[in-house]
Amino acid sequence: MIGVSLPLTGDFSEPGKGVERGYKAWAKIVNDKGGLLGRKVELKILDDQSNADRVVSDYEQLIGRDEVDLVFGPFSTRLVVPSARVAEEYGMLFVEPAGAAPEVFDQGFKNLFYAAPAVANDHYNHLADYLLALPANERPKTVAYAAMDDPFAQGTAYGLKEKLEKGGVKTVVDEVYPPNTTDFGSIAAKIADSKADMVVGGSQYQDGVNLIVALQQLDYQPKMAAFSTAPTEPEFAKAIGNKTEGILAPTGYTQKADYPSNKEFVEKYTKQFGKAPEEDEANAYTTGQVVAAAVEAADCASQDPECQSKLVDWLRGNEVETVVGPLKWDDKGRPQSAHMIQQWIDGEIQIVLPEAQKEADLVHPKPAW
Amino acid sequence: MPSASLVFQSVVLGVLLGGLYALLAAGLTLYFGVMRVVMIAHSAFLILAAYLAWYAHRETGIDPLLTLVVTVPLFFAAGVAMQRLLLTRLRPATLTMMSVLLTFSVALTIEGLLGYAFSGTQRRIRLGYSSAGFEFLGARIAAVKLIAFGMAALALLGLYVLMKHSRFGQALRATIQHREAAQLLGIDTDRIAGYGFGLGLATAAVGGTALALDTTIYPSLHWHWIGPLMAIIVVGGLGSVPGAAIAAMTLGMLQSLLQLELSTTWAQTVFYVALFATLAFRPQGFFGGRLAQRF
Numbered sequence: 001m002i003g004v005s006l007p008l009t010g011d012f013s014e015p016g017k018g019v020e021r022g023y024k025a026w027a028k029i030v031n032d033k034g035g036l037l038g039r040k041v042e043l044k045i046l047d048d049q050s051n052a053d054r055v056v057s058d059y060e061q062l063i064g065r066d067e068v069d070l071v072f073g074p075f076s077t078r079l080v081v082p083s084a085r086v087a088e089e090y091g092m093l094f095v096e097p098a099g100a101a102p103e104v105f106d107q108g109f110k111n112l113f114y115a116a117p118a119v120a121n122d123h124y125n126h127l128a129d130y131l132l133a134l135p136a137n138e139r140p141k142t143v144a145y146a147a148m149d150d151p152f153a154q155g156t157a158y159g160l161k162e163k164l165e166k167g168g169v170k171t172v173v174d175e176v177y178p179p180n181t182t183d184f185g186s187i188a189a190k191i192a193d194s195k196a197d198m199v200v201g202g203s204q205y206q207d208g209v210n211l212i213v214a215l216q217q218l219d220y221q222p223k224m225a226a227f228s229t230a231p232t233e234p235e236f237a238k239a240i241g242n243k244t245e246g247i248l249a250p251t252g253y254t255q256k257a258d259y260p261s262n263k264e265f266v267e268k269y270t271k272q273f274g275k276a277p278e279e280d281e282a283n284a285y286t287t288g289q290v291v292a293a294a295v296e297a298a299d300c301a302s303q304d305p306e307c308q309s310k311l312v313d314w315l316r317g318n319e320v321e322t323v324v325g326p327l328k329w330d331d332k333g334r335p336q337s338a339h340m341i342q343q344w345i346d347g348e349i350q351i352v353l354p355e356a357q358k359e360a361d362l363v364h365p366k367p368a369w
Numbered sequence: 370m371p372s373a374s375l376v377f378q379s380v381v382l383g384v385l386l387g388g389l390y391a392l393l394a395a396g397l398t399l400y401f402g403v404m405r406v407v408m409i410a411h412s413a414f415l416i417l418a419a420y421l422a423w424y425a426h427r428e429t430g431i432d433p434l435l436t437l438v439v440t441v442p443l444f445f446a447a448g449v450a451m452q453r454l455l456l457t458r459l460r461p462a463t464l465t466m467m468s469v470l471l472t473f474s475v476a477l478t479i480e481g482l483l484g485y486a487f488s489g490t491q492r493r494i495r496l497g498y499s500s501a502g503f504e505f506l507g508a509r510i511a512a513v514k515l516i517a518f519g520m521a522a523l524a525l526l527g528l529y530v531l532m533k534h535s536r537f538g539q540a541l542r543a544t545i546q547h548r549e550a551a552q553l554l555g556i557d558t559d560r561i562a563g564y565g566f567g568l569g570l571a572t573a574a575v576g577g578t579a580l581a582l583d584t585t586i587y588p589s590l591h592w593h594w595i596g597p598l599m600a601i602i603v604v605g606g607l608g609s610v611p612g613a614a615i616a617a618m619t620l621g622m623l624q625s626l627l628q629l630e631l632s633t634t635w636a637q638t639v640f641y642v643a644l645f646a647t648l649a650f651r652p653q654g655f656f657g658g659r660l661a662q663r664f
Contacts, residue, residue, distance in 0.1 A: 241495050
């Protein structure tokens with residue numbers, strides 16, 4: 001039995017439900033093949049209402065009273081940190097699908113592993129490399145940054161900012177806005193006024209969309225535009241009226257990725273839920289794959305401290321094949337891969353970086369929006 | 370130093386924003402003026418109207434503005450019903466306090482039903498002219514923001530004319546000023562209060578539709594709005610519609626200009642700073658005169 005607490009209601013309910021579907025898809029696929037170590041996988045999922053206090057008591061209950069054999073992580077940095085602390089206290093392995101912010105890895109957790117290709121600050125790495133390799137006359141000279149005051153969203157934008165500044169690219173606007181911001185007119189006005197060559201958004205979904213529309217309303221035409229999260233959501237093009245051409249975004253997952261387990265995942269997930277999986281679902285599924293790999297290698301799955309430490313040790317030293325590619329981790333649980341960069345080209349979002357995985361050439365400068 | 374063009378652009382944005390705030394706050398101040406009801410659910414009704422506009426647009430493709438033909442009378446009726454069936458049951462002595470609790474639960478109910486019907490997914494009306502705009506003395510004005518501002522201006526003007534120049538408006542103002550005296554003059558104050566509440570909710574239908582033109586909506590969005598709106602009506606002087614309008618314009622403009630030098634987080638706190646300053650130095654409000662005495 002595996003215990004999970006997820007934000008099924010409240011602020012993070014949308015991604016929370018995505019993660020739930022990912023976990024359920026994983027459990028079904030594993031059980032259809034006869035389970036883990038010959039036992040049927042059973043998920044015990046509690047709802048923490050996106051509340052950091054609830055998530056703590058949920059994991060206390062799962063580990064202490066329900067005596068689950070294993071735990072999976074919840075969604076979002078804000079919930080991962082407190083719940084990881086509980087798991088650490090009980091000495092349980094803690095693989096999580098959605099805590100990518102630097103602060104997750106600064107807490108000294110010894111049992112935590114992030115089941116995705118890269119932490120927030122590394123999301124734009126391929127783009128940074130690409131930009132800095134451009135000839136000086138094509139490289140953007142000025143960049144405007146706007147990021148949500150959220151460890152994950154801000155981390156993505158600041159990872160790129162740091163690298164570009166080091167490479168001599170000037171920052172002309174650096175705005176941070178609270179998560180509840182509804183009006184982006186003023187931020188957009190500042191960015192448009194700076195006439196920056198490039199705009200970078202450290203965004204989640206809704207703010208990314210609102211900011212892009214506000215920029216378009218001011219007729220600001222940057223040569224490049226990159227936003228995290230929002231452009232990879234299926235609703236994105238509809239939300240901004242298809243004026244998406246040329247927008248860049250980092251992504252940790254694509255349904256088209258060529259990994260063997262991904263093909264199986266996409267096919268079976270689609271059969272189970274009637275639509276193809278997105279990034280949240282994939283990261284949850286990856287979590288399952290990572291834990292399963294450790295369980296099979298260590299040949300045990302129980303709260304027994306010896307077993308749990310075997311699981312942790314194995315993951316520390318090995319690589320796991322997942323739907324987002326092969327993953328391995330450093331001593332703080334940070335995955336050692338990188339995100340792909342996608343771009344909206346001809347009304348479709350396609351991988352443009354890195355070279356090895358690209359489906360299309362990066363369009364630069366981007367067409368007017 | 371921000372450039373002159375950026376300052377002007379911010380002023381333009383501030384005016385447009387202030388207009389929308391004025392419309393959204395007008396209903397709130399009306400409820401309080403007429404019957405001392407603190408209507409926490411007002412912003413939930415705004416979001417409900419926004420959802421209805423979005424839903425009608427998605428299902429039939431009609432312009433969201435056309436949904437007003439249905440939502441305005443519907444919200445008016447809902448307001449009358451809410452006042453007659455729920456609020457009149459509260460004891461006058463504890464009306465203000467209990468209305469907070471009652472309307473709080475109405476807000477939660479609306480949020481819950483919206484989540485049930487449309488899920489928590491963030492929605493946005495997809496309009497052909499969403500990102501269209503035009504040049505005005507060097508500043509850009511977005512078409513949707515101008516439309517929302519126009520709706521606010523029309524609705525507030527309509528409200529003003531109705532209050533000043535109709536018999537119903539006179540009766541409503543009399544009820545606001547002195548309920549017993551109004552009754553002595555033969556005004557059915559209960560009925561008038563019901564209509565007053567309906568009128569407030571009808572402004573929420575207009576405001577919500579205006580909001581839907583340019584914002585991404587989701588069921589819990591109303592919690593982000595109720596704070597600033599409450600601040601506006603307190604600063605404006607509870608119960609004064611012109612006071613609320615002036616306060617909304619002033620605070621919208623301040624927010625937009627403060628943004629130039631400070632971060633968004635600080636610019637948003639202007640509402641709460643203004644709220645504190647009002648309560649500390651001028652509890653009757655800065656623009657409205659004596660509490661609820663004037664329209």
